[in-house]
Amino acid sequence: MADINFFIDGIAVSAKPGETILQVADRHGIYIPAICYSDRFSSPIGSCRICIVVIEQLPEEDLRTHSATHHPVATGKCSRPMPSCVMKPKEGTYVWTNTEALKQTRADIVKKWNRYHPLQCGVCDASGECELQDAALEFNITEGLPQDFDNLPQKTIHKEWPIVNNDTSLCIECKRCVKICDDVMSVKALAMVKKESGIFEIDTVDGKPLDCEFCNQCIDICPTGSLESKLFMHKSKAWEMDRIVSNCFFCPAGCELELNVKDNKILRVTNHLPSFNDGNLCNLGAFAYDMNEKNRTVSASIDGRETAVNNVIDEAYKEIKRIIDDYGSDSIAIVCDSSVSSESMVSAKWFADLIGTKTLIAPDADGILKLNGVLRKSGLLRQPSYESIKNSDTVFVIGTDITNSVPLLDWFIIRKSKSKAKKGKLILAYYRESKLNKLKPISLRYNLGSERELLLLLIQKLTEDTQNTGFIKKMPNSDALIKITGVQEESIEAAANQIKSGSLSIMIDALLLERAGIPELISNLAIASGNRSDSIGFWPISRKANIKGAESILSGTDQHMDKALFQQCLSDGDFHAIIYFGNAIERILPPQIMTKMTDIDLFIMLSSYKMDDFRAKKTFVLPVATGYETDSHYLNLEGRLITAKKAVNVENKNILPVELVIKLLAERFNTIMAPLKIDSNPAAATAEKLAPLDYEYEAMEEMESKHYPxxxxxxxxxxxxxxxxxxxxxxxxxxxxxxxxxxxxxxxxxxxxxxxxxxxxxxxxxxxxxxxxxxxxxxxxxxxxxxxxxxxxxxxxxxxxxxxxxxxxxxxxxx
Structure with missing residues (x-):
């Protein structure tokens, strides 16, 4: 369809099909005030009416001679005021945004809001960033309608809600909170509810205390102080805080946000726009900002006895040197939790090179590293972008609950499903229902443990025209596979047809990728789809914030050791020391490995938090700073280098940046540590011809036990x-x-x-x-x-x- 040409305040503009007048004005830098509108919504609300404009439709002969200096009302052919967030322009019309009559109407609307709005700006947490205050200033409202104190509506203050304080007396009924909860987060926890008194209030749908994702979006988008964070209330005014644009480091999405800081404390987190996460945050990004203040490792120690940092470093040097002299460098293993920063990982790699050990392990990254090896062989290794998800014809999710794993991807999929373009379809393969089932995807709900059989079924269906499954040895027949998976044949056929329809984004649980055969099968499925390599994107899904950083540092190195070999080496007594970068090694290594680690001579842990209390024959602990205390870098899921910016100063002199601790340790080895270089994850080139990998199917026998049913x-x-x-x-x-x-x-x-x-x-x-x-x-x-x-x-x-x-x-x- 052709663009629509029209005028806004005498300026010639053009609209894309489907655009509203407000969107066109915004794109051309023409200001129209609006309160209930947000471009984060898939459709406008149209409730505040502050964005009203008048529209003048002139006869064709008048349009040919119409002057750009013409003003409305002169012809008497203007429409009544219309909300520009809803109205779409027509060819040749004149839109007027700021006539005296419009100014007066907007001012009257604000005065009506003010009439029953409590006069508590002095103590309201929204003061200084309240859009109602801004509107009163913009429309030069120096006096309002007389306040009718005898008939003030008796509205509810929901103090019983967790985290969120809902004072409905401050609400102007713009419905932005309802819209973002439904349209963006797809939670539908809030509604405009009619009370017994006949008045309407924002409340939960069922009238019970709020129980939702607690994502902060309703608070962040509220134009007044009606919805506020209980964690922030009465701590500061908006103008007293510094705002630091940063990235979240609690999952691998790396969402952009703003840290609000006062007196060396983060008091709250707010959204940042524009951003690749569209201003959306989850509960962790919005409300876990004070975790640095609790359960910290605050002192260095040797076998539980507190001592100075330099004493621990001196003793650590002596023990490391003794073990190298007695058993060789390879008797020392360096282990990284994939939640730690790239500074930690690069420091670990650098120190491994310094002492000469060839053992560097990031247990959480085993699955993603196995997938990389397979994709490199098949010609599919590349780094997809977040934008590619939005443009994919198919998003195939298998073995993971995206909502609870990486909420950013959940938001992308929700927004994609509500897009007017309706581009793409979701395939959801999981052993249970999840939030995304609300979007009516093609559902492949399988029996837990039958992921290999599910992938084989899809490959069979994708290749049934060519019968090209020679790369699968001992391929079972489809009836046997359907029985094992419990998935209906019609669902398999629908999923296969969708996978063949075009560009493909595959999201798969990183732990599932550790299972034998899964990386090969998911790669072969992608090739069987018939897509070009540059239209296929793989997204290994983990909760670990720097899983991509671990992938980047360990890919292509001969130092990486997987968990199985690590366990075998421990059993054989090959390791005498482990240096661990992380907070709780029991959280990343299974008990069959942990039981063998208690016998090692030396365990050195560089940690930020006190958690599980693992001990070896000698145990050294060194406290290190974490994100928001020092500039910490991470690679997010699309391989972008992000920064959790320093926002507060660490007052405890024992807590040092991890690279400084390693620098001090290196000095004992008479080595000067150069400044760290943190790289982004390079996208690998894909091959012109894709090669499926051989895979031999072996059925797994289920061991039933009456003791463990x-x-x-x-x-x-x-x-x-x-x-x-x-x-x-x-x-x-x-x-x-x-x-x-x-x-x-x-x-x-x-x-x-x-x-x-x-x-x-x-x-x-x-x-x-x-x-x-x-x-x-x-x-x-x-x-x-x-x-x-x-x-x-x-x-x-x-x-x-x-x-x-x-x-x-x-x-x-x-x-």
Whole structure:
């Protein structure tokens, strides 16, 4: 369709098909005031009417002679005031945005808001950034309508809500909070509700206390002080704080945000626009900002005895030197948690080179490194961009709950589904329902553990015309695969047809990629789709903030060792020292490895938080700074180098940047450490011809046990990533403790209910936690989310199969 040509305030402009007058004006730098509007919404609200304009449609003969200096009302052919956020322009019309009549109408609207608005600007947290204040100033309102104190509506203040304070007396009913909760976050927790008195208020849909994702978006978009963070209330005025544009470091999305700082404390986090995350934040980004103040490693120690940092570094040097002299450099392993900054990882790599060890391990990155090796062989290795997700014809999600793993991708998919272009389709392959099922995707709900069979089914269907499956040895027939997966054949056919339809974004759980055959099968599926290599993007999904940094540093190096080989070397007594960059090594290594580590001679930990208390024969602890205390870099999922900016000064002299600790240690080796160079992740060139990889299918035999009749799975929770996020106030309020989920059917059969205390038992040990009953979960599953300080489900696992056979019992009751 052709552009639409018209005039705004005498200026010739053109509109793209579907654009509103307000959007066109904004694109051409013409100001029209608006309060309820946001370009983050898929459609306008049209409730405030501040953006009203008048539209003049002239006869054709008048248009030919019409002067740019013409003003409305002269002809008497203007429309009544119309909201420009809703109205689409017509060819040849004249739009007027700022006539005296419009100014008066806008001022009258603001005066009506003010009439029943409490006069508490002096104590309101929104003062100084309140859009109602701004509107009063803009429209030169020096006096309002008489305040009718005898008939003031008695509105509710929802003090019972967690995190969010809702004072409905300050609300101007713009509905932005309702719109963002529904349209952008797809949560639908808020509504404009009619009360018994007949007045309307913002409330929860069911009238109960707010229980949602606590993402801060309703607070951030509220134009007044009606919705405020309880964590921030009465701490500062807007103009008293410094705003530092930074990036979040709590998951690998790396969302942009603004840190609001006063007196060397982060008091709140607000959104930043424009940004690649469209201003959206999750609970961690918005409310975990104070985690640096709690449970910190504040002093250096040797075997639990506090001492000066230099004493620990001196003793660490002596022990490292002794072990190298006695057993060689390769008897020292360096382990990195993939949540730590690139400064930590590059320092670890640099120190490994200094002492000559060839063992550098990032256990969380095993899956992504295996996938990279496969994609390099097949010709598919490349770095996709966030923009490619928005433009994909198909988004295929397998083995992961995107909403709870990387919320940014959830928002992209939601926005994509609500786009007027309606480009692309979602395929959701998972063992349980998730939030994205609301979008009516092609659903492939499979039996847990049958991911390989599901991929084989899709490959069969994608290649049935060519019968080109010679790269799969011992391929089962489709009936056998359908029986194993539990997926309907019609769903497989629909998914295969969609995958063939065009560009493809594949999002797959990073832990799933550690399973034998999964990287080869997902690569072969992509090739079978018939797409060009540059129209296929792979997204390994992890909660670890710097999983891409680990990938970048370890790819192509001969120092990386996977978990299986690491365990074997420990069993063989090859390691005598481990240097660990992270907070809790028990959270990234399974118990069969941890039990062998207690016998090593030396364990050195560079950590920021006190968590699990692992000890070796000698244990040295060195406290290090974390994000927002020093400029810390991370690679986000699209390979972009992002920075968690320094916002506060560390007053404890024992806490140093990690690179400074390594520099001090290097000086004991008479070596000067050069400034670190942190690189972004280069996109690998793809091959012209794609090559499927051979794969031989072997059915896995399920070992049933009457003692352990259920399958334990590690899940994700939107209020946690790394266990250190348990110390943030917002996550702690939203989800105070860890928990286990079981189905309502299993709960009924065991006479259990939500909030019961249960014990989970495996052959590796047992853990106690709180129960949450989840309707729709398969009856044989127990799901325990990772990232909670009070429970570590990894300690119950005996293998990397993705699940562990367990039993559960009620504490104080029977099995």
């Amino acid at each position: 259920y399958k334990l799975v590690i899940g994700h929770d939107r209020f946690r990533s790394d266990a250190s996020t348990s110390f943030g106030s917002g996550p702690k309020i939203a989800r105070p403790v860890g928990y286990a989920e079981i189905s309502d059917g299993l709960a009924a059969s065991l006479d259990l209910k939500s909030n019961d205390k249960i014990r989970i038992i495996s052959k590796m040990g047992e853990s106690e936690t709180v129960l949450s009953v989840c309707p729709g979960l398969p009856d044989n599953l127990v799901v325990v989310p990772e990232g909670f300080a009070d429970i570590n489900p990894l300690t119950l696992f005996s293998s990397d199969d993705g699940y562990e056979h367990v039993n559960i019992e009620k504490i104080g009751g029977g099995k």
